[in-house]
Amino acid sequence: MQTGKAIQHAARLIREGKLVAFPTETVYGLGANAFNPDAVANIFRLKERPSFDPLIVHVANLEQAASLSKHSDDRIRLLAEKFWPGPLTIVVEKNERVPDIVTSGLNTVGIRMPDHPLALRLISEAQTPIAAPSANKFGRISPTRAEHVANQLPDVPYIIDGGPTTVGIESSVIRLHDDGFVMLRPGAVSSEEIKKVIPESHIRIEKEDEFHSPGQIKSHYSPQKSMFLGISDFNDSDLSNGGLIAWGTPEYASKFKKVEYLSKTRNSEEAAINLFNALHTMEAADVEFIIADTVPEEGIGIAIMDRLKKAAYRHRNNAS
Template identity: 75%
Template sequence: MQIGNDITHAAQLIQSGELVAFPTETVYGLGADALNPSAVAKIFEAKERPAFDPLIVHVAHLNQTKSLCRQWDERIRLLAEHFWPGPLTIVVEKNERVPDIVTSGLNTVGIRMPDHPLALQLIAEAKTPIAAPSANKFGRISPTKAWHVANQLTEVPYIIDGGQTTVGIESSVIRLHEDGFVMLRPGAISSDQIREVIPESKMSDEEHKLHSPGLIKSHYSPQKPLFIGEIDLKETDLSNAGLIAWGQPEYASKFSKVEYLSVDQRMEEAAINLFSALHNMESSDVEFIVADPVPEEGIGIAIMDRMRKAAYRYRNT
């Protein structure tokens, strides 16, 4: 494994069918040539990811998006003009160029243009769309720094180090349909923002297959029990407990370790710090973790979605 900033070398690895971890504005991705089924298979192997969980394809320009769609939809252009490069994934019907392994056999594919210069340079130099889920073992905490990747995926040939990611949680994922769109996964871009661009759209609560990654109930999990505001502070021994704090609560002093999402209670800062806080807690000596909930408004909806999934496996322990 190498960690560095040699984009030309990284692009050559992608072209030769190898994996490269790279930064985006959301989290670090584990990338492979999206049009090479054998290369994409290495993603599933490295992550120990189930074959039913589809991947997102990253592009550097709109023409690459058009080359993957079965039929072009002008709403894609409108959304791209407003939100790309940025943390929005658009799920559309794919054409025959997209291998079934990328989409888990579905006839749809999620596409986005990342808002990170190193990611865009990598895609451009590799001269191919890049399929990339988060660069971590399946179900574990998403990486927002290069060392987070190195700790979990030791077999990846190259990690591009772009420092701390600037959004901190995965992209919003929407699926377009004839009557509008469905929000499949909450992220930094809200349904209200999307409706401002395509106002005729209607939200739908219909049940879906896994058209998007990140929809499994248990996800983003640390290797230590995590509880969301569910601990009786008076009755629980907190001498070996960690707190992921919202603001500066008085009870923080009761915990042996504290990670602050945002002392000023700024939601965007909390999103940036969430996964890093979980990584720091996981690598510490604490026995369990308590997380303060944040208000479910704006990007707070996405933060709480990630928190609940991270804590899901410990709900009945």
């Protein structure tokens, strides 16, 4: 765990317009002063991130959240009382202080309060909201450990090492509308939980060419090796040069060269924590391809399958 002096140093870098990678409970973020467009531009450059993909802004308190939003909305307070700090991002109409580069030119901004003591200390010490996507090259595997950041982004000026993350997948993202909300990206907070606080929109269709949230692109979280979902198409294949990301302890695991277990007990929360580290491990392993077991699409399993489908999309789409 980093010392107070390390946090003070990182906060000074943020105030000076530099980038800092820092831990949250979900994944590691690559942060910059959200009100400094030049600093935010360096996030896009270092990540090789396309300009159409907006960033989430992280805050340490409701006052900072209010400094980003165009309108006061009691629903933000209700959601914050229930889910913040925590893995929920709320997309609202932004005010003029938020640079267009943060939101990719949209009139909305995603805001969340991370549930990690180092992240909250960094934001408070920097005295500014921090814009931060995941600290990895665009489209690649998200980082859940400091070494994942260092491997993909060796030029990042400073990394705060907070150990492994405790949720393991990115936040749920909702967009507020006059009649409720829509889920833009699944995560640890489910629609059912949110509906207990505010209603869900009855009918709402987002424009396909507008990405109001990160993680909406079909191909994302991708390893640099061929990846497939499910074992069913490979029952008669030679699996001895492959890697398996396993759900439970399947008998066919012995056929693979390397196995990483999401959860031997089929615990979805444990699987979420282990997901991205398993992908990083397989990407670095001496295997020719990766097969990932599917998990039940209920609860946080919906978010796990969202990440696995997007991780496998590039190879599946190129092969078809």
